[in-house]
Amino acid sequence: MIHEPYENWILSETELTIEEKAALHNHLQECSQCWKLGNNWRNIRSQFSIVSMSAPADGFSQRWKASADARRELKMRNQLIRLFLLMGGMAFVSILTLAIQFVIVGSPIDWVMRSTESTLRLFMGTAKYIEAFASAFRFVPPTVAFATWGLLAAGFSILALLWVYMMWRTSKGEISNEELL
Amino acid sequence: MTSNESELLGLALKGDDDAFASLVELYQTPVYNMCYRMLGTPQDAEDAAQETFWRAYQALHRYDRKRSFITWVLSIAAHYCIDQHRRRKLPTFALELLPEESVPFLAPGPENLVAQSEEDRHLHTLLNQLKPQDRAAIVLRYWYDFSEKEISQSLSLSVSAVKSRLHRARRQLAQIVSTNKTQSLCEEAV
Numbered sequence: 001m002i003h004e005p006y007e008n009w010i011l012s013e014t015e016l017t018i019e020e021k022a023a024l025h026n027h028l029q030e031c032s033q034c035w036k037l038g039n040n041w042r043n044i045r046s047q048f049s050i051v052s053m054s055a056p057a058d059g060f061s062q063r064w065k066a067s068a069d070a071r072r073e074l075k076m077r078n079q080l081i082r083l084f085l086l087m088g089g090m091a092f093v094s095i096l097t098l099a100i101q102f103v104i105v106g107s108p109i110d111w112v113m114r115s116t117e118s119t120l121r122l123f124m125g126t127a128k129y130i131e132a133f134a135s136a137f138r139f140v141p142p143t144v145a146f147a148t149w150g151l152l153a154a155g156f157s158i159l160a161l162l163w164v165y166m167m168w169r170t171s172k173g174e175i176s177n178e179e180l181l
Numbered sequence: 182m183t184s185n186e187s188e189l190l191g192l193a194l195k196g197d198d199d200a201f202a203s204l205v206e207l208y209q210t211p212v213y214n215m216c217y218r219m220l221g222t223p224q225d226a227e228d229a230a231q232e233t234f235w236r237a238y239q240a241l242h243r244y245d246r247k248r249s250f251i252t253w254v255l256s257i258a259a260h261y262c263i264d265q266h267r268r269r270k271l272p273t274f275a276l277e278l279l280p281e282e283s284v285p286f287l288a289p290g291p292e293n294l295v296a297q298s299e300e301d302r303h304l305h306t307l308l309n310q311l312k313p314q315d316r317a318a319i320v321l322r323y324w325y326d327f328s329e330k331e332i333s334q335s336l337s338l339s340v341s342a343v344k345s346r347l348h349r350a351r352r353q354l355a356q357i358v359s360t361n362k363t364q365s366l367c368e369e370a371v
Contacts, residue, residue, distance in 0.1 A: 011351040040355040044307065048323035051300050053214040056227055060213070061206040063227075064234055068198075071235060 003034055010038040076170075190250055194241060201241070205234050208251055211325065212258050218320040219262035219313070221305055229265065233258040248334075255325065256335035259317040266313040310357050315350040318343055 006027045009016055016024065028035045186207065192200035212233055217226035237244075237254050244253055308316050317336055321327040327335065333343045 007352070008348070011348055011355070036359050037352070037355045040358040041351055044304075044351075044354050044358065045323075047300055047304055051304055053210055053324060054217045054223075054226070054301075055210045056213040056230060057223070060209045060227075060230070061202055064205045064209075064231055065202050067231055068235060068238065 003031065006031070006034050007037065010034060011041060186250070190246070194244070194246075201238055204250070208254060211251060212254055214324060215255055215258045215320060216262055218305075218308060218324065219259070219316060220265060221309060225265075229258065229262055233261055236261065252327075252331060252335060255321065259321065259335055260337075263313040263317060307354050307357055311350050311353060314338075315346050315353070318346045319350045319354075322347060 006024055009020060009024050028038065186204070189200045189203050189207070193204055209230065213226055213230040216229035216233065217223065220226055220229055233254060236257050240257075244250070308319065311319065314336060318332050321332045321335060322329075329340050329343045329347070332338075332347075333340045336343070338346070
């Protein structure tokens with residue numbers, strides 16, 4: 001037996017014309033297969049209308065809040081790690097480039113000698129500057145020297161406090177990812 | 182959408198986390214229900230609903246205010262659940278596990294809770310036989326009264342694809358019930 005278009009009409013949700021309804025009615029009296037299909041579908045359809053929406057267990061939004069906080073923290077941590085890795089990677093690449101350049105330009109012995117020489121120069125230069133700075137302090141009145149040291153100490157203390165404050169805000173999650181980057 | 186919902190949405194779009202948490206409170210049931218109908222267990226539904234809201238929170242700047250918020254969130258939930266099915270390839274119930282007879286109509290009410298949970302279980306077993314996208318289309322159509330156009334927008338399908346999916350799913354559901362009845366009659370005869 002041909003079940004088209006009756007099967008479509010049974011399962012369709014569009015309104016049938018009077019002629020279509022009559023044709024379907026006649027077909028259903030002859031075809032037990034389509035009659036069963038229609039009956040089963042009506043049954044399921046009625047079940048859809050009586051089964052209500054399932055609700056989650058109490059405290060869903062609180063659980064969401066807690067989970068969102070944890071995810072935000074994890075995201076921030078991951079971004080910090082990525083930033084750290086990026087900077088570390090850049091430093092590594094720079095050092096590697098310099099090392100390659102040194103190797104290409106001269107022999108390893110030259111390289112060691114040059115780096116030792118530059119390190120010694122740096123130390124000697126720093127020592128000179130410290131000596132010049134200290135000698136300048138010998139000529140200024142003791143109150144000015146005391147005030148300079150005081151200003152320096154205050155500056156460093158403010159920087160340290162600022163650092164502690166930033167760390168505290170980061171741990172509380174008050175700093176956005178955009179601010180950090 | 183009521184003015185309060187619209188206000189909450191406006192605040193959430195400006196970055197107010199508490200306003201978004203209020204939206205979660207407001208829409209938790211429809212989203213959870215979608216996930217529950219799609220995945221079948223309360224634990225999976227809870228996880229999927231939490232994930233849906235997190236994804237919505239992260240993509241909030243991409244939300245088009247001309248569209249209904251709940252439609253948008255349900256679309257995220259449906260896509261997530263379909264993906265979960267693809268990843269896990271959840272086992273489907275065997276036809277033999279279907280209940281022997283379809284449960285007669287019962288008016289909802291506290292006295293019928295047990296019977297309703299039975300209905301619920303029966304529907305779950307039937308829905309589990311469908312492909313994830315067909316199931317999503319059926320859930321959106323019969324639990325949320327979505328039109329074919331809304332379903333097509335939610336599932337990123339054409340309207341004709343939704344029509345054919347719904348038709349296929351309805352026929353499949355009716356045939357499953359029919360098969361089940363025949364099997365139970367055979368078992369009784371044996």
